[in-house]
Amino acid sequence: MTDAAAPTKAAPAPPLLRLERVSKTFPNGTMALDALSLAIGQGEFVSLLGPSGCGKSTALRLIAGLIAPTAGDIVWNDAGRAGHRALSFVFQESTLMPWATAFDNVMMPLKLRGMRRTEAAPRVLEALAQVGLPDSAGAYPRELSGGMKMRVSIARALVTEPTLLLMDEPFAALDEITRFRLNQDLLQLYRSRAMTIVFVTHSIYESVFLSSRVVVMAPRPGRVVSAIDVPLAYPRPEALRSDAAYNRLCNHLSEALHTAMAPRDFL
Amino acid sequence: MSRLPALGRILLPAIFMAALLMAWEMLVRLAAIPPYVLPSPTLIGATLINDWPLLSRALVVTLITTLEGLALALVGGVGLALLFARSRTIEWVLYPYAVILQVTPIIAIAPLLLIYTSSETTVLICAWIVAFFPILSNTTTGLRATDRNLLALFTLYGASSWQVLWHLRMRAALPYFLAGLRIGGGLSLIGAVVAEIAAGSAGAGGGLAYRIVEAQYRLNIPRMFAALILLAVAGIAIFAVLSGISHLLLRRWHESALAPPER
Numbered sequence: 368m369t370d371a372a373a374p375t376k377a378a379p380a381p382p383l384l385r386l387e388r389v390s391k392t393f394p395n396g397t398m399a400l401d402a403l404s405l406a407i408g409q410g411e412f413v414s415l416l417g418p419s420g421c422g423k424s425t426a427l428r429l430i431a432g433l434i435a436p437t438a439g440d441i442v443w444n445d446a447g448r449a450g451h452r453a454l455s456f457v458f459q460e461s462t463l464m465p466w467a468t469a470f471d472n473v474m475m476p477l478k479l480r481g482m483r484r485t486e487a488a489p490r491v492l493e494a495l496a497q498v499g500l501p502d503s504a505g506a507y508p509r510e511l512s513g514g515m516k517m518r519v520s521i522a523r524a525l526v527t528e529p530t531l532l533l534m535d536e537p538f539a540a541l542d543e544i545t546r547f548r549l550n551q552d553l554l555q556l557y558r559s560r561a562m563t564i565v566f567v568t569h570s571i572y573e574s575v576f577l578s579s580r581v582v583v584m585a586p587r588p589g590r591v592v593s594a595i596d597v598p599l600a601y602p603r604p605e606a607l608r609s610d611a612a613y614n615r616l617c618n619h620l621s622e623a624l625h626t627a628m629a630p631r632d633f634l
Numbered sequence: 635m636s637r638l639p640a641l642g643r644i645l646l647p648a649i650f651m652a653a654l655l656m657a658w659e660m661l662v663r664l665a666a667i668p669p670y671v672l673p674s675p676t677l678i679g680a681t682l683i684n685d686w687p688l689l690s691r692a693l694v695v696t697l698i699t700t701l702e703g704l705a706l707a708l709v710g711g712v713g714l715a716l717l718f719a720r721s722r723t724i725e726w727v728l729y730p731y732a733v734i735l736q737v738t739p740i741i742a743i744a745p746l747l748l749i750y751t752s753s754e755t756t757v758l759i760c761a762w763i764v765a766f767f768p769i770l771s772n773t774t775t776g777l778r779a780t781d782r783n784l785l786a787l788f789t790l791y792g793a794s795s796w797q798v799l800w801h802l803r804m805r806a807a808l809p810y811f812l813a814g815l816r817i818g819g820g821l822s823l824i825g826a827v828v829a830e831i832a833a834g835s836a837g838a839g840g841g842l843a844y845r846i847v848e849a850q851y852r853l854n855i856p857r858m859f860a861a862l863i864l865l866a867v868a869g870i871a872i873f874a875v876l877s878g879i880s881h882l883l884l885r886r887w888h889e890s891a892l893a894p895p896e897r
């Protein structure tokens with residue numbers, strides 16, 4: 368459990384779930400994913416990296432059970448199935464209810480489970496504190512900045528103490544400095560809890576900085592072209608961004624991404 | 635537009651209005667226009683005071699009908715919108731009738747209704763019909779316009795369809811519903827007036843519009859103007875109250891109710 372915090376370099380994590388040749392064709396005929404196979408290990412931080420339209424969001428929605436695959440299976444291991452319910456989703460936009468305060472937004476998942484306000488309050492406040500917003504409980508979304516809204520949305524995902532956290536480009540709309548800070552906060556959370564994270568991003572640097580494994584996807588139709596382990600130990604300080612090993616990995620990924628895309632791009 | 639200082643914002647329109655009334659008064663006096671052609675503002679004012687017992691009773695009748703029509707429209711419009719939100723089939727079957735009621739001019743429906751029901755009921759039905767559609771259509775739109783991702787989140791957290799409706803869709807629909815209610819309030823008054831005028835010749839109504847028709851027969855033009863002013867004031871008051879309610883409910887979160895941005 369607590370191994371999630373340790374640099375799990377060699378020891379392969381027990382799988383939490385496997386996507387087995389999963390395909391998704393939308394009713395309008397768009398084939399978003401074609402026979403995608405992917406295993407997510409317990410306690411892993413997996414990034415899905417790829418160009419726009421390669422089916423990253425679709426893959427995440429499939430894992431969440433928000434949509435059903437057209438073909439193939441999503442297999443949960445037994446422990447994973449039990450924990451299936453403890454799954455949270457963070458969208459690209461903060462997706463807050465504008466009529467509710469930060470507190471009420473974060474409390475929403477608990478309320479839906481029938482928890483009373485007094486009972487939920489400590490957990491809500493703790494989640495808000497965890498994302499660095501201890502003083503914004505009473506604020507409405509329109510009174511918060513983009514980065515703060517994103518934090519509220521992450522607090523809402525954390526309040527249910529998920530074992531699996533699915534994040535769809537959560538920081539894409541933020542400036543670089545805020546993104547770096549939220550990257551750090553996220554890693555801290557990841558290390559302080561027994562969590563598995565699947566993280567969708569466009570950014571090579573972000574994927575390497577955050578994850579223990581990067582899965583590179585290519586579009587039309589969406590598929591996995593390579594998966595690259597990131598053998599960098601946690602915790603990962605900000606200085607890592609100028610580290611030689613880190614930059615080598617980024618270059619390596621960049622090449623993988625380009626070779627995956629090139630033949631189709633110049634057709 | 636350049637910004638007016640706070641005092642000027644109240645004073646300027648008031649001065650303009652006073653000037654307008656003054657010009658009207660002068661015109662009537664200097665050209666010696668007889669009151670049965672165009673009464674002067676002072677005469678209308680005097681009529682308003684002298685006929686107040688009669689006019690105020692009529693005002694109350696019209697207002698009550700309007701509010702009853704609006705209340706029925708609210709219950710019916712929201713109820714049907716909730717039904718539509720639950721079932722596309724029900725919407726598919728019933729929506730055409732809502733549209734038919736909406737597009738058929740109320741002035742053409744009123745005489746027909748008078749054949750079947752009393753004039754009071756006719757007036758109420760007409761007020762209801764015209765107020766009903768904007769509430770129904772706006773609320774339906776609002777219930778549909780719920781953020782897709784929020785819906786997905788609720789599904790993910792295992793919300794029942796009842797919870798989705800109450801905690802999500804109805805809140806998201808609130809601004810739409812309130813906009814519909816504001817339109818409906820004004821229309822309800824118009825529906826009541828139209829029906830009263832249609833019923834007027836039948837001679838049973840007691841509302842303001844009936845007084846207008848009656849005053850017209852008697853060539854009591856100043857009273858027509860006085861009643862007209864009361865109708866306008868009633869319309870403004872209904873709109874102001876509904877806008878106030880809307881503002882109170884939305885001011886914390888919805889763009890439509892926020893103060894204009896700081897410079």
Ligand SMILES: Nc1ncnc2c1ncn2[C@@H]1O[C@H](COP(=O)(O)OP(=O)(O)OP(=O)(O)O)[C@@H](O)[C@H]1O
Binds near residue numbers: 399421423425426
């Ligand atoms: N509901 C839908 N109906 C039809 N086609 C869809 C739907 N959702 C996604 N698609 C299509 O599926 C493909 C993959 O979409 P997806 O949103 O998964 O891409 P993505 O990798 O998340 O892209 P981005 O990085 O731009 O978010 C796209 O071609 C898209 O047009």
Ligand SMILES: [Mg+2]
Binds near residue numbers: 424425535
């Ligand atoms: Mg996407």
